[in-house]
Amino acid sequence: ALFNIQLIKYGGDVAVGAMGIINGVAMMVVFCVIAINMAAQPIIGYNYGARQYPRVKRTLTIAIAAATAFTTAGFLAVELFPGAIIGLFNRSDPGLLRIGIPGMRVLLAAFPVVGFQVVSSNFFQAIGKARISMFLNMLRQVIVLIPMVLLLPPLLGIDGVWLSGPIADLAAAAITAVMIARELRRLGAGPQWPQPQACAGPRPATADD
Secondary structure (H helix, E strand, O other): OHHHHHHHHHHHHHHHHHHHHHHHHHHHHHHHHHHHHHHHHHHHHHHHHOOOHHHHHHHHHHHHHHHHHHHHHHHHHHHHOHHHHHHOOOOOOHHHHHHHHHHHHHHOOOOHHHHHHHHHHHHHHHOOOHHHHHHHHHHHHHHOHHHHHHHOHHHHOHHHHHHHHHHHHHHHHHHHHHHHHHHHHHHHOOOOOOOOOOOOOOOOOOOOO
């Protein structure tokens, strides 16, 4: 709601319409990331409970790589073909293209890190650390975004509204990276299942027996 209020204030109704298109495009990619996350969570949770930490790390790595591939592809699409994408929704309003093209490029400028941030933040939920997961999930949408939406537009106008998005994405990804690295180091130092030992055969008889 606050984001739309600032859009109306600094860009008018056309800016809100452009935001609707941008958000719709972004959500199509984010839904793919959510699907990857939902597939990875039970695997991570099961192996974490079984103390199979190498499998936990491997699953997390694959999930992050897949999610980042989707968000990077989305980023390239909106940076290279913003006019064509907006034209799929509305071709008759030149004002929408005038505001929407730079808005899409700026707002989704940090989109590649979103896949990493979403999967990594939900990793903590899979291992039973719901508070950390909630905090990291709120970073992009609330904790960092709201101050940026309030502070930047008075200085930069409509560009400040758009710019608040990538700043929130990058800040959330940086904090998430620190916390996920700390957790992975802890898992690396954690207990592992003992390696099976070869069974010793019977001791050969000697002259003293």
